[in-house]
Amino acid sequence: MTNAELMARDLAYIWHPCTQMKDHEQIPLIPIKRAKGVYLYDFDGNRYIDSISSWWVNLFGHSNEYINSKINEQLQKLEHVIFAGFTHEQIVKLSERLCALTGFDKCFYADNGSSAIEVALKMSFHYFKNRGETRPYFVSLTNSYHGETLGALAVGDVELYKDTYKEIMIKTLQTPVPKDRSLEAAKDAAKEFEKLLEKEHKNISAFIVEPLVQCAGYMHMYHPNFLKLAKELCEKYGIFFIADEIAVGFGRTGTMFACEQAGIKPDFMCLSKGLTGGYLPLAVVLTTDEVYEMFYCDYNEFKAFLHSHSYTGNALACAAANATLDIFEKEDVVAKNAKKVTYIAQKLEKFKELPNIADVRQTGMIAAVEIKGYDPAKRIGLQINQESLKRGVFIRPLGSVVYFMPPYIISYEEVDTMIDTVYDVIKGL
Structure with missing residues (x-):
């Protein structure tokens, strides 16, 4: 099975939530074969960091053994x-x-x-x-x-x-x-x-x-x-x-x-x-x-x-x-998260130096970067989403707001990959 094969079968029968289905004439739907930890794996061997916890639900990683x-x-x-x-x-x-x-x-x-x-x-x-x-x-x-x-x-x-x-x-x-x-x-x-x-x-x-x-x-x-x-x-x-x-x-x-x-x-x-x-x-x-x-x-x-x-x-x-x-x-999760909260805050600082950033904000394990200077019709959030996916990071911006809400088990190295990837994409717009 390939991504293309399963996507074709899906689009023949399924109406997806919060989606203008016509978009999928140009934007590929990504079939997920399996998931583990912070990663989603498709049928073509690609993997993506799930930076938004699959609509904010996943706390301790996909396929958590316990x-x-x-x-x-x-x-x-x-x-x-x-x-x-x-x-x-x-x-x-x-x-x-x-x-x-x-x-x-x-x-x-x-x-x-x-x-x-x-x-x-x-x-x-x-x-x-x-x-x-x-x-x-x-x-x-x-x-x-x-x-x-x-x-x-x-x-x-x-x-x-x-x-x-x-x-x-x-x-x-x-x-x-x-x-x-x-x-x-x-x-x-x-x-x-x-x-x-x-x-x-x-x-x-x-x-x-x-x-x-x-x-x-x-x-x-x-x-x-x-x-x-x-x-x-x-x-x-x-x-x-x-x-x-x-x-x-x-x-x-x-x-x-x-x-x-x-x-x-x-x-x-x-x-x-x-x-x-x-x-x-x-x-x-x-x-x-x-x-x-x-x-x-x-x-x-x-x-x-x-x-x-x-x-x-x-x-x-x-x-x-x-x-x-x-x-x-x-596992004293909230206390452990506090250290990651501080680390994420440090990583977000560099966004403030970019001329196309209106605001950077964070509350706990939720962080957001708001972009400015783009016509809403250009769907800048979608552009960032697509480019980040190519680089192995899944985000789902809300209009011009890019946010991070990862599973708590994300490692510091994976935080680096997640934030640095999105930073590079936004910087290159």
Whole structure:
């Protein structure tokens, strides 16, 4: 089998996500035969450093031997069972660990990040409904992204994804994101948020935020103090605080969860992506006993939270998640990452000397380089992607923002290759 042969078969039948399929008339689709560590291998013998962790999910490398073994062990016992009226050991263990790790009381499971957002939105609205209040609005930050199902799209603010569907969306309000990473910008944004709450708080169920880094929002980053101030305002005006840690959780920002850097505990925390180490679809919404008890009643009161997915709590996915947490516990991952964070910061310095660079920013293991001076129609990000692939590095720029979010097991030599390759490509534009 060759790349060309498998690509032809794929394009005959498959519609890929987030893709203008006509592009593949000129841009080759790359079939991947296998993967190991930070590398993806195609059918023609080429290998590529997976610099974006395959859409931000992979933490400890592809085909990790320990996670493989734990999934295989579970596969011999139970692959899946309906999660209404039944339970299993892996999900009980995982839930105990997640609650101990985060300080929450209850876990509600779903299949993917967007579904977790839907759960948190519905649950926060339903809480007030059970209390006799109708609060139809949600508040999110400008430039935010929370997924692509309709509810998740509605609370986002990236026009590229959202505008087509605006006529069929739920009611949402936006408040300005801090314009940069300064403390002053955080304070200014909090003041704007309070103005909105003063006017609309009785109609608002929850505020939803992607802490510290708006990942699909072109890797925009801001000061942790905004989260602290926003949480105080949510408490003052009696609305819920939903933390979307789907992309930024599990060590991506330099702490296990991004909210830790602000010293806050949200009312809901949504997790997915890295939850299973990048292996299988699984998502969870963590919340409090206070929320749980608002739905706890006799059946005929009809206050139950009737939300479900066929593969909720999949046993294989939970085994992968437990294996992922094992690695965090045994290997002190966050502390080890801190050294790589510093090294990556040093490597990024040289980008600042290039005349076509507008900004260089970093939060933990997430780094971004923003390019300037190019007509958007030229698709400069795509050009950088294609040239980097030729040199063995896979990146997937967001417009003119090139970012790095590699698996944590990346070596210092591989960091050099990843960053130096992209630097040379950008310098040669």
